[in-house]
Amino acid sequence: MAQAARESAGKVRERIRRGLWTSHTSGLADEHVQGNVVILPQSLAGDFLRYCQRNPKPCPLLAVSEPGEFNLPSLGTDIDIRTDVPRYRVWRHGELVDEPTDIMPLWREDLVSFVIGCSFSFEQALLEAGLPLRHVEQGRNVAMYRTSIATDAAGPFSGPLVVTMRPLRASAVIRAVQVTSRFPNVHGAPVHIGDPTLIGISDLARPDYGDAVEVMPDELPVFWACGVTPQAAIQQARPEFCITHAPGAMLITDLLNHQLASF
Incomplete structure (x- = not known):
């Protein structure tokens, strides 16, 4: 992990995309913002957006995609949400059915991606303190x-x-x-x-x-x-189909942690 921590966000994503890193991302590219991921059909995206708005402490939104959009340019120039998370979770009717490292075969044009802030991003500030x-x-x-x-x-x-x-x-x-x-x-x-x-x-x-x-x-x-809160909500909502990150296996963005500081 120490070697990976010295790599840039782009280099870490490249390793993840190639399947060379499939574990949790705590301590990786530690100056960069990490995000929890929820990917839902467009028919449920409005309800989930309201859920995040009503629960900003566990669900602080960093980005929301257009339906079918797998790039998130506001978070990184080369991000592909289908390949750049070390391990995903696939849910059907609220049940966890798979934990793949790539969701290209599952991608649909009606899917909306949500990226939610992660506490790994304030760990750098805690360590520096x-x-x-x-x-x-x-x-x-x-x-x-x-x-x-x-x-x-x-x-x-x-x-x-x-x-x-x-x-x-x-x-x-x-x-x-x-x-x-x-x-x-x-x-x-x-x-x-x-x-x-x-x-x-x-x-x-x-x-x-x-x-x-x-x-x-x-x-x-x-x-x-914690940004795993939506996964508990997904188990309650039981959507027909949903994809999330595996707990601790985050999307690493190009944003720097200090850019999110409010003061």
Whole structure:
């Protein structure tokens, strides 16, 4: 991963496109904005757009394509949404049926692509502020959990808020809030700090997605809204057909993280 982290966004996408990288993207091209991906038929795109607008914390929109458009020029000159995600998820009637590394054979002219901000993009700022991130140090995917917090429904889309968790020493938590508050387009400040049972998480050692990391006795678990939230909503909505990224396997864009800072 260290070698890949030194590569440009374009070089990393090229490796992904060639099938040379099929894992999570935490720490890759770390100066660049990463995005969660949801691809839906045009008939559901309006409802999903409203879902994102009503839930901006977990679903901050970075780009929305025209139907059938697989290039996203506002995010990168050579991006092809059909090949540039390390691993996709294919859903039929709300059930996960496949996890391919390329969706060219599945592409349709009625598909609309949504790219949603990802907390991987504020990790660079946390690291630069001297706040260590255990999952990055250990080369793991970030831990993600479904919570008891309901999102605001739109059309058939509803479901629980999904969060990421990063353990931090109590003395670092205020600084983490300050740093991430500058990045509302990639989830912004934490939604919860401390006792996970208060948001419906019973066991931090068993994340719903990603990899568990240990929370040390002198640390607090800190939770941020997560762009995997739409996948929980898709399971509720049960669309006939849908494609997403696999949790942690993001689209890496040409945008720089500092460009998204609000102050």
